[in-house]
Amino acid sequence: MGAFDVYRGQARCPACRAIHFFSGQTKVFDPDFGEHCMRDLAVGRPQPVGFRPSSMLEAAIWEDEWWRVRARGVPGELTLLPDLGEQFACSCGRPLVTLLRFRLDDAAAEVELLEIELLDLLEDDAAARVDLADRDGMFDVDSPWDDVEELAAAPESARIEALRAALALRFEGHETWFVPPPAGFTWLIGQARCEACGDARERRLWTMYSHPGYVTSIFGEGWAGGVLRPGSRIGGPSPWRERDEDRGYYLRLRHPLPARSLTLCEEDASWACACGAGPVAVVAHFRVDDAGLTLASIALRSVRSLADLADVDLVCAPRCVRALRLREGWGGVVRQPKGREEALACLARRFGG
Ligand SMILES: [Zn+2]
Numbered sequence: 097m098g099a100f101d102v103y104r105g106q107a108r109c110p111a112c113r114a115i116h117f118f119s120g121q122t123k124v125f126d127p128d129f130g131e132h133c134m135r136d137l138a139v140g141r142p143q144p145v146g147f148r149p150s151s152m153l154e155a156a157i158w159e160d161e162w163w164r165v166r167a168r169g170v171p172g173e174l175t176l177l178p179d180l181g182e183q184f185a186c187s188c189g190r191p192l193v194t195l196l197r198f199r200l201d202d203a204a205a206e207v208e209l210l211e212i213e214l215l216d217l218l219e220d221d222a223a224a225r226v227d228l229a230d231r232d233g234m235f236d237v238d239s240p241w242d243d244v245e246e247l248a249a250a251p252e253s254a255r256i257e258a259l260r261a262a263l264a265l266r267f268e269g270h271e272t273w274f275v276p277p278p279a280g281f282t283w284l285i286g287q288a289r290c291e292a293c294g295d296a297r298e299r300r301l302w303t304m305y306s307h308p309g310y311v312t313s314i315f316g317e318g319w320a321g322g323v324l325r326p327g328s329r330i331g332g333p334s335p336w337r338e339r340d341e342d343r344g345y346y347l348r349l350r351h352p353l354p355a356r357s358l359t360l361c362e363e364d365a366s367w368a369c370a371c372g373a374g375p376v377a378v379v380a381h382f383r384v385d386d387a388g389l390t391l392a393s394i395a396l397r398s399v400r401s402l403a404d405l406a407d408v409d410l411v412c413a414p415r416c417v418r419a420l421r422l423r424e425g426w427g428g429v430v431r432q433p434k435g436r437e438e439a440l441a442c443l444a445r446r447f448g449g
Pocket residue numbers: 109110111112113114186187188189190
């Protein structure tokens with residue numbers, strides 16, 4: 097790990113306009129780590145780097161790790177492609193490329209984040225906009241380049257093409273990333289409606305209903321992970337519904353549960369609907385009958401207080417359901433269930449209550 101160059105900010109998905117919140121490390125401003133650690137790279141906050149930042153663009157390779165893509169960028173600016181592995185697809189399904197644009201101030205030896213930009217991998221030529229890219233992920237088995245020196249010495253058009261290919265590889269088969277999900281995980285796929293603005297569109301949404309590390313899913317024996325769509329059935333009895341107990345990382349908010357419905361709420365995600373109604377929590381409504389559960393609908397909710405959970409039966413709240421406790425003797429730490437009152441107080445604190 098290098099210096100803690102934490103960048104933060106937000107940017108919109110070019111397809112659905114959802115607002116994505118970022119907090120990550122560039123690890124690109126390493127050289128002066130000893131003097132300037134914990135740089136806070138945010139719009140409107142110039143940060144000292146302790147060297148002339150334009151020097152990052154004067155050689156084909158920067159600090160052995162970063163290679164120059166386009167030959168000439170915007171004077172006084174640096175456009176950086178963070179780690180290929182951190183590139184993600186929006187919940188609307190669109191594969192996105194994240195670029196960080198910095199202003200470089202040689203006289204002050206400072207940099208300032210100008211913008212986090214999300215480009216559409218399919219529609220925009222993101223590779224041609226990059227000044228520096230990380231070497232990681234550039235040398236897979238099919239790569240014509242043996243090492244970063246060879247790549248950085250290639251003509252500009254070949255360098256841009258190499259980055260295009262690496263980005264395409266990162267998103268290869270992105271339509272099928274979620275179907276089937278990796279064993280043990282559960283995704284919700286289907287129309288999801290924002291409760292604030294009514295926008296409804298197809299989304300792919302992560303849940304904690306099941307996890308490879310759980311013995312059983314939140315639903316019990318009848319579900320071990322996969323994709324749930326509106327109309328999907330989870331068969332089998334649900335004896336756990338009758339017991340006043342939490343389920344995995346889900347805190348039970350009431351007992352008894354309604355006889356014919358089940359409402360689950362996820363933790364806040366790192367994005368918000370285009371309408372700007374705060375980070376979304378995924379709320380799933382199930383119908384309950386004697387033979388099992390049916391996913392009825394998916395909603396996106398901005399949860400600001402406990403009152404916003406009034407219709408929720410179980411809420412995902414890992415840090416409130418379980419606490420790190422010291423084992424007796426020399427046994428290290430263990431996660432143990434918290435008592436109900438302790439868990440509810442924790443949840444209330446989360447909302448500032
Ligand atoms: Zn989107």
